[in-house]
Amino acid sequence: IDQAYEIIKGLISMSFPQLDIQSYEVTNSYCPGKYDLSVNGQKIAGIAQRRTTNALVLMLYLSVNGDQDGRSETVAEFYNEADAYSQSRWTFPKVDKTSMTTVQQLGFSDITRSDVEHKFLESINQQNIDVDVTSGSDLLISPEFTAERQKQLRKIQLRNAQLPIV
Structure with a gap:
């Protein structure tokens, strides 16, 4: 898994060679994790x-542009309203909005999601990684995917039903 994380970090670093991207947990950000990119x-x-x-799936959240302070404040408010800090089963971060930023705020003033997608796909091509970007829509409507989605949704519903109401 760490090897897969390093591949994604490398692709993002290649996409933005001007940035010195580090990977470690930014503890007072929202959704902190071992492979936060900072x-x-x-x-x-x-x-x-x-x-x-039979599978490992990696997902990346990249803050490209927009109101990062507002996003951070929304998550902090959610944790407070949900009384997250009074329970002991999980640990939730005290979100400090200054612990997060966007690619735009780091000097890419006019960057768009499409620009990032293009940069990322260029990095993938430079590494000679084969990626199928065309058959995803077929997969999403396949009977196998639909059945698996329903199964996973049911699991989430069963887990959520066990949560205490505060």
Whole structure:
């Protein structure tokens, strides 16, 4: 899994060679994790993984542009309203909005999501990684995917039903 995280970190670093991207947990960001990507101590991305018997899926959240302070404040308010800090089963971070930033705030003033997608795909091509970007829509409507989505949704519903109402 760490090897897969390093591949994603490398691709993001290749996409933005001007940035000195580090990977470590930014503890007072929202959704902190071992493979947060940061520049100058501020989180710009988080990498998460999900595992099943036959697959490993990595997901990346990259803060490209927009109101990062507002996003941080929304998550902090959610934790407070949900009374997250009074329970002992999980640990929730005290979100400090200054611990996060966007690619735009790091000097890419006009960057768009499409620009980032293009940079990322260029990095993938430079590494000679084969990626199928065309058959995803077929997969999403396949009977196998639909059945698996329903199964996983039911699991989430069963887990949520066990949560205490505060």
